[in-house]
Amino acid sequence: MTEPAGGIHTKTTLVDITKCIGCRACQVACKHWNEGEGEATELEYNLGFQNPATLSAKTLTLITFHELPNEQAQGGLNYLFTMRRCLHCLEPACTSACPTTALARMADGPVGYDADKCIGCRYCVWACPWGVPTPEWDSLTPKIKKCTHCADREDQPVPLERNSVPLTADETDRYKKSITTPACVKACPADALTFGDRDSILQDAHARIAAHPDKYVDHIYGEKEAGGTTVVYLSSVPFEKIGFPDVGTKPYPGFSRTALHAVPPAVIAVGAMLGGVYSFMKRRTVALIAAAENNSALASKPKFAPLDAPLLTPFNWGLLALMAFGVISLITRFVLGLGGSTHLSNTYPWGLWIVFDLVWIAVAAGAFATAGIIYVFQRKDLYSLGRSAVLMGLLSYSFVTVTLIADLGLPWNSYQLALQSPEQSAMFEVSWCVGLYVTILLLEFLPVPFERWGLARAMAIWQKWSGAYVAGAVTLFVFLLSRNYVYAALAAVVFSALAWLFRAKDKKPEPIILAIAAVTLSTMHQSSLGSLFLLMPDKLAPQWWSPVMPISFFLSSIAAGTGLVIVIEMWIARGWNRPTPMRQLAAMGQITFWSLLVYAIFRLADMGVRGQFAGAFGGTMGALFIAELVVGFVIPLALLARQSSRMLPRTLFLGASLTTAGVVFNRINVVYFAMHVKGAMPQVAPEHYAPSIFEWGISVGLIATTIFLFGLGVRLMPVLPAKETIQGD
Known part of the structure; x- marks a missing residue:
């Protein structure tokens, strides 16, 4: 993004609402210049003659109608009209959200859009506090539409002559000024719109207020709102009376800037810290083994074997049916487009698939948490849980990617993420981090098929090069986020050193560098999923929005992930008639308890510091918050608090299930229930949302595919401990 500036080179439009006559010449001129299509509209009963009701992909400028009670006026009403369009912030939320710079602020002020870079993630729609960007829902290639302040008019050539008579220098200058003036300003017959440099425009606005204090309220909307905009307004009534939202004065990118700028140094610090923890715990474990050579839990690893069970069971036939429905739904999504296959809208640009991804990524945290616990913290007594956790994580993250492809409006432009x-963009960070983490999960799991099919040469290559890959991948990630050669060099040094120090030295090496990379990258993307919502302080209820959401998301993912590991292991034992390893699961339950307790304390302390408890329990949002506290904190903490309770299968299962369910409920609240949805500008006609059958089809189909492939994987490869080696308690 270009350095924000409010000086003489920043093009600005002043909208004087007191002069607007509601003729809609600006609305027509905008549609004409941008070659917008007509749209069938209906008058809204509460909007008078305002038509259409909101901005859309076909209407980039809109005149809104306002009837204000006034007993002294004829008819008892005053009528006000105002132009609504993109305000072109000095520090735009939309450009901060965009992961591919498809939206970018130009040096002279306008926020432009490059469709060739856009991947159709629609994060900009959520991020904009005014509801300006709108997707082309009826298109198979849904691009984003918004006012560009007619920046493209500057490209129009200046004629050399008129009626075969060469233009004078004065005529040429007048023509340039005329053609570079936005179409709406040029068309206004009432002098309600003024175009110029921001400093002079603001001076003019302040002068009008000073000259006519009885005519104007002493407020220039856009002078300071969201850090300042390049479309500013004067009004005769307070702006809140005509639907202008109070967005504060802080630039929206400032809400996420600190968190995102902290990622590159955090990667280096977390990697180094985990290396130190492993070194300490390794020495401690060696000492314990030496002191107790007969302690089998420490001195030996369990034997793994493929599951001996039939594949084509009635349950799996049901999964195959759901998978088929998922494939049909996925094909339908691309045949009909987003608008034709989903119920997404300008009010709900994200729906079930994003909820699904946030939930799945949170609960799939069991993969990195288990790897970190076993290898970094040297909990060898939990080694038997590692392979199944990594396989489930690999499958889950792989299908998160499929869901994201389905959700993107222009997925074929995804290569722009590499260019x-x-x-600063949380979406950019999450995209790269998740992509690299999937490759780390694959490397973590590869020794299992190598072992199964005796691929000794492949195992040797894995041992030799996996550390180098980790160092390269992490260095690339740090550089892409920071564009800082110092940070990139530090990352290369730290992770290369870790790869060398913890390199394979025997035939069955511990994948320490992979575990460190997995925990590091997961820490970053789990937290940055919280950063996605930092740009939405005006939409997300205060019980959930917080400047420390990234930390909250990370802490909750550990509790959810370890809880799901317990649930899956108990399902495996029950479904395939295997012993339940209660001692290991109870130990994992203890980790889940402490993780959940830390998360609960952190979140409640944060609310206390921000002074949010006073109104946290009232109304619908309060009911949701109480339900989340009870289901996600109070009950599972009570169930998992004591070792004797954790050794009871039903109690442990219920406590782990509620822990996971509480985090799932949190993510659903954040994306859906706790969002104060407003819709497109002027945010007066929000649509309702319920997922379409195809949205459900893809989501359920991918869940079924994950379960089926997990079952297939444990049958083909030594993922689960051999049945005879499990100590059921």
Whole structure:
């Protein structure tokens, strides 16, 4: 993004609402210049003659109608009209959200859009506090539409002559000024719109207020809102009376800037810290083994074997049916497009699939948590849980990617993520981090098929090069996020050193560098999923929005992930008639308890510091918050608090299930229930949302595919401990 500036080179439009006559010449001129299609509209009963009701992909400028009670006026009403369009922030939320710089602020003020870079993630729609960007829902290639302040008019050539008579220098200058003036300003017959440099425009606005204090309220909307905009307004009534939202004065990118700028140094610090923890715990474990050579839990690893069970069971036939429905739904999504296959809208640009991804990523945290616990913290007594956790994580993250492809409006432009370098974008960070983490999960799991089919040469290559890959991948990630050679060099040094120090030295090496990379990358993307919502302080209820959401998301993912590991292991034992390893699961339950307790304390302390408890328990949001506290904190903490309770299968299962369910409920609240949805500008006609059958089909189909492939994997490869080696308690 270009350095924000409010000086003489920043093009600005002043909208004087007191002069607007509601003729809609600006609305027509905008549609004409941008070659917008007509749209069938209906008058809204509460909007008078305002038509259409909101901005859309076909209407980039809109005149809104306002009837204000006034007993002294004829008819008892005053009528006000105002132009609504993109305000072109000095520090735009949309450009901060965009992961591919498809939306970018130009040096002279306008926020432009490059469709060739856009992947159709629609994060900009959520991020904009005014509801300006709108997707083309009726298109198979849904691009984003918004006012560009007619920046493209500057490209129009200046004629050399008129009626065969060469233009004078004065005529040429007048023509340039005329053609570079936005179409709406040029068309206004009432002098309600003024175009110029921001400093002079603001001076003019302040002068009008000073000259006519009885005519104007002493407020220039856009002078300071969201850090300042390049479309500013004067009004005769307070702006809240005509639907202008109070968005505060802080630039929206500032809400996420600190968190995102902390990622590159955090990667280096977390990696180094985990290396130190492993070194300490390794020495401690060696000492314990030496002191107790007969302690089998420490001195030996369990034997793994493929599951001996039939594949084509009635349950799996049901999964195959759901998978088939998922494939049909996925094909339908691309045949009909997003608008034709989903119920997404300008009010709900994200729906079930994003909820699904946030939930799945949170609960799939069991993969990195288990790897970190076993290898970094040297909990060898939990080694038997590692392979199944990594396989489930690999499958889950792989299908998260499929869901994201289905959700993107322009997925074929995803390669732009490798070409562009946004200054700060949580979506960019999450995209790269998740992609690299999937490759780490694959490397973590590869020794299992190598072992199964005796691929000794492949195992040797894995041993030799996996550390180098980790160092390269992490260095690339740090550089892409920071564009800082110092940070990249530090990452290369730290992770290369870790790869060398913890390199394979025997035939069955511990994948320490992979575990460190998995925990490091997961820490970053789990937290940055919280950063996605930092740009939405005006939409997300205060019980959930917080400047420390990234930390909250990370802490909750550990509790959810370890809880799901317990649930899956108990399902495996029951479904395939295997002994339940209660001692290991109870130990994992203890980790889940402490993780959940830390998360609960952190979240409640944060609310206390921000002074949010006073109104946290009232109304619908309060009911949701109480339900989340009870289901996700109070009950599972009570169930998992004591070792004797954790050794009871039903109690442990219920406690782990509620822990996971509480985090799932949290993610659903964040994306859906706790969102104060407003819709497109002027945010007066929000649509309702319920997922379509195809949205459900893809989601359920991918869940079924994950379960089926997990079952297939444990039958083909030594993922689960051999039945005879499990100590059921």
